[in-house]
Amino acid sequence: MSRDLWPIGEQPPVGEVPKNMYACTVRRDRYGEPLHSLRIETVPVPDIGDDEVLVYVMAAGVNYNNVWAAHGKPLDVIAMRQKAGCADDFHVGGSDASGIVYKVGKNVSYPQVGDEVVIHCGTWDADCGMVKEGIDPMFSPTFSIWGYELNWGSFAQFTRVQAHQCLPRPRHLSWEASAAYMLVGATAYRMLYGFPPNVLRKGEPVLVWGGAGGLGSMAIQICRAAGALPVAVVSDPSKFEYCMNLGATGCINRNDFSHWGMLPHWSDQQGYEQWLKGARSFGKAIWEVLGDRRAPGIVFEHPGETTIPTSLFTCATGGMVVTCAGTSGYNATVDVRYLWTRQKRLQGSHFANDEQSRAFNNMVIDGVIDPCLSRTFEFHEIPLAHQLMFENAHPHGNMAVLVGAPQRGLGIYQERPHLSPQAKAA
Numbered sequence: 001m002s003r004d005l006w007p008i009g010e011q012p013p014v015g016e017v018p019k020n021m022y023a024c025t026v027r028r029d030r031y032g033e034p035l036h037s038l039r040i041e042t043v044p045v046p047d048i049g050d051d052e053v054l055v056y057v058m059a060a061g062v063n064y065n066n067v068w069a070a071h072g073k074p075l076d077v078i079a080m081r082q083k084a085g086c087a088d089d090f091h092v093g094g095s096d097a098s099g100i101v102y103k104v105g106k107n108v109s110y111p112q113v114g115d116e117v118v119i120h121c122g123t124w125d126a127d128c129g130m131v132k133e134g135i136d137p138m139f140s141p142t143f144s145i146w147g148y149e150l151n152w153g154s155f156a157q158f159t160r161v162q163a164h165q166c167l168p169r170p171r172h173l174s175w176e177a178s179a180a181y182m183l184v185g186a187t188a189y190r191m192l193y194g195f196p197p198n199v200l201r202k203g204e205p206v207l208v209w210g211g212a213g214g215l216g217s218m219a220i221q222i223c224r225a226a227g228a229l230p231v232a233v234v235s236d237p238s239k240f241e242y243c244m245n246l247g248a249t250g251c252i253n254r255n256d257f258s259h260w261g262m263l264p265h266w267s268d269q270q271g272y273e274q275w276l277k278g279a280r281s282f283g284k285a286i287w288e289v290l291g292d293r294r295a296p297g298i299v300f301e302h303p304g305e306t307t308i309p310t311s312l313f314t315c316a317t318g319g320m321v322v323t324c325a326g327t328s329g330y331n332a333t334v335d336v337r338y339l340w341t342r343q344k345r346l347q348g349s350h351f352a353n354d355e356q357s358r359a360f361n362n363m364v365i366d367g368v369i370d371p372c373l374s375r376t377f378e379f380h381e382i383p384l385a386h387q388l389m390f391e392n393a394h395p396h397g398n399m400a401v402l403v404g405a406p407q408r409g410l411g412i413y414q415e416r417p418h419l420s421p422q423a424k425a426a
């Protein structure tokens with residue numbers, strides 16, 4: 001007889017879907033710091049639609065977006081969904097996962113039940129006019145991040161995803177390492193390759209903020225693979241070696257400078273000169289790392305308010321500052337004189353489309369990218385992992401959580417008879 005609820009780490013037979021599951025949830029009356037906001041409870045296993053897939057989660061990746069979700073800021077994700085007609089009064093976060101497919105909708109050809117997959121977090125409505133026209137689905141008004149804007153993410157025993165989100169799992173990685181890289185990696189890939197003509201070029205310097213963080217660790221490796229020259233910025237020299245081992249050309253300690261934050265008004269001559277002095281000395285530190293008076297053709301941005309003025313100042317003429325976040329704040333001030341006379345580009349970027357996610361996943365499959373798994377947590381430690389991230393006290397690289405995988409290090413690939421022909425060919 002099938003069970004209604006399985007303990008964490010005990011796997012139901014492939015294809016057997018219980019009625020209920022354990023999930024780590026956020027509720028509106030608990031919004032606040034992750035340690036307080038995230039709790040484990042029992043919820044029903046979600047139904048799937050014709051183009052969807054139900055995945056038994058073996059491991060989940062930890063990302064900053066569920067630090068935001070825990071706070072209900074800047075977006076109250078539960079209220080936003082309820083306004084759009086969704087009945088769920090809780091949020092199951094988690095935008096990265098590795099797992100096994102347990103059920104597929106009737107229109108789905110890949111993946112099939114039993115396939116081992118990693119999941120990218122980009123979702124959209126396939127019936128959207130823009131998507132049908134072949135426009136990048138990242139520009140569709142229907143685009144949403146699974147496990148953040150959409151409910152039923154990977155901090156649960158089962159997750160519901162659109163079939164196109166599933167990609168083959170790298171054969172040489174454990175379940176937790178497989179779950180650690182996709183969100184940050186595909187985001188970094190789009191930032192560095194998605195906006196021609198400002199794309200990675202061999203021998204070109206690239207400034208990478210937060211080089212030892214999730215995005216930064218992926219960006220350094222993508223740059224290295226292209227033969228570009230990534231200069232990593234970090235907050236402590238203890239992170240230098242980590243970045244150098246990933247392929248950084250050199251590192252800068254941001255705490256050696258103090259001009260961070262919003263630009264002083266241009267009419268405040270004294271304040272502005274002070275800021276300029278700081279920005280110039282930071283630019284000089286880049287030259288010292290490169291051994292050459294060259295400016296970065298791409299600046300890989302995400303801290304936002306504290307760093308954007310310096311990013312735009314140091315970026316090369318005709319270069320691009322590409323940003324996907326504002327961790328330190330959203331009022332990113334710009335001195336437009338540098339923007340127009342030096343013809344620089346300030347480009348926004350958000351996650352990645354199917355092609356970019358697949359291209360990045362292939363780099364991992366080919367062993368070109370290390371997922372940089374730093375620490376693996378137990379399921380009940382999901383709040384702790386997010387609290388550490390909130391406090392910027394988390395380890396270098398990317399963190400993961402065991403959900404269905406009973407212990408660390410499992411999942412290194414062996415032949416599995418239950419794989420579909422499509423998965424074997426992938």
Ligand code: NAP
Pocket residue numbers: 063064065183184187209210211212213214215216233234235236239254302303306307324325326327328349350351352389392397
């Ligand atoms: P992470 O692992 O915490 O890394 C971010 C790094 O930024 C930290 O390691 C820190 O390194 C650095 N940092 C923090 N505050 C800073 C400041 N004031 N000035 C300069 N550097 C600072 O986080 P992540 O996963 O890389 O994500 C970073 C941000 O990007 C988050 O806000 C996340 O939500 C966002 N994000 C957006 C997308 C998207 O698709 N739009 C995708 C992924 C992530 P040091 O202290 O060593 O400098």
